[in-house]
Amino acid sequence: MTGPWEKDPQFEGRRQAARDRLQEIEAKTGKDSDARDAFFNAVYEQAEGDAAAVPWADLAPKEQLIQWLDANGGLDLSALDIACGLGDNAEALAAAGYRTTAFDLAEDAIAWARKRFPDSKVDYRRANLFHPPEEWFGAFDVVNECYTLQALPPEMLEQTAAAIAGFVAPDGRLLVYTRTRPDGTFIDGPPWPLEEGSLRMFERYGFAKESETPFTIDRSDGVIPHSFAVWRKF
Ligand SMILES: C[S@@+](CC[C@H](N)C(=O)[O-])C[C@H]1O[C@@H](n2cnc3c(N)ncnc32)[C@H](O)[C@@H]1O
Numbered sequence: 709m710t711g712p713w714e715k716d717p718q719f720e721g722r723r724q725a726a727r728d729r730l731q732e733i734e735a736k737t738g739k740d741s742d743a744r745d746a747f748f749n750a751v752y753e754q755a756e757g758d759a760a761a762v763p764w765a766d767l768a769p770k771e772q773l774i775q776w777l778d779a780n781g782g783l784d785l786s787a788l789d790i791a792c793g794l795g796d797n798a799e800a801l802a803a804a805g806y807r808t809t810a811f812d813l814a815e816d817a818i819a820w821a822r823k824r825f826p827d828s829k830v831d832y833r834r835a836n837l838f839h840p841p842e843e844w845f846g847a848f849d850v851v852n853e854c855y856t857l858q859a860l861p862p863e864m865l866e867q868t869a870a871a872i873a874g875f876v877a878p879d880g881r882l883l884v885y886t887r888t889r890p891d892g893t894f895i896d897g898p899p900w901p902l903e904e905g906s907l908r909m910f911e912r913y914g915f916a917k918e919s920e921t922p923f924t925i926d927r928s929d930g931v932i933p934h935s936f937a938v939w940r941k942f
Pocket of ligand 1: 745748749764765766790791792793794811812813814817835836837838854855856859
């Protein structure tokens with residue numbers, strides 16, 4: 709993947725410093741819903757416009773999403789990007805032809821995404837996953853979820869999955885991009901990679917799995933197992 713890493717030799721150093729600093733903050737603060745909200749708001753605010761300080765910001769859409777979009781253009785379909793951060797995945801959905809809405813809890817993330825993509829066709833909105841506009845229920849042909857399920861405490865996993873699943877229209881698709889861990893293993897997050905088997909929870913919300921691609925991301929601090937899965941709503 710090309711990105712700021714190539715153009716800005718100091719980027720990786722600042723990214724690692726941010727990871728270390730944020731890990732310390734996360735170790736000291738609570739892991740409940742309010743603490744996580746405060747944490748995410750603080751990350752974007754304290755970054756002061758430096759994307760290196762937002763650890764999950766690749767400044768590029770995810771490769772697996774791009775591959776899926778290459779084969780599944782939007783025509784006149786609608787898409788929702790969950791917890792969109794700085795907007796790269798939302799922009800990819802819009803570029804593939806989807807009428808795209810993207811939202812995040814953090815006002816600063818939404819302002820930043822709008823600033824990065826001033827001519828964007830994406831409707832960027834500040835919204836909370838757990839208190840969304842009513843008209844979003846069952847309204848989207850494609851819902852893209854990337855790294856939100858793993859970012860909230862395991863006690864909230866069912867609630868988070870239910871909220872995400874609720875946006876998908878009948879016969880729509882739900883795309884889920886997440887870190888994974890073997891079933892039955894404990895993890896002291898955040899983040900909390902999903903147990904491989906737990907992704908099947910979407911079956912309880914009326915979805916059938918269309919495809920799943922396990923893959924790894926190699927980073928200087930280790931090899932990180934991931935999954936990209938596509939679910940179809942009945
Ligand atoms: C790990 S980041 C992933 C961001 C983006 N999806 C990406 O892949 O770059 C998790 C995002 O979820 C957002 N978030 C956390 N809780 C949320 C909630 N209840 N409603 C909306 N967004 C939320 C955070 O502000 C943050 O941008």
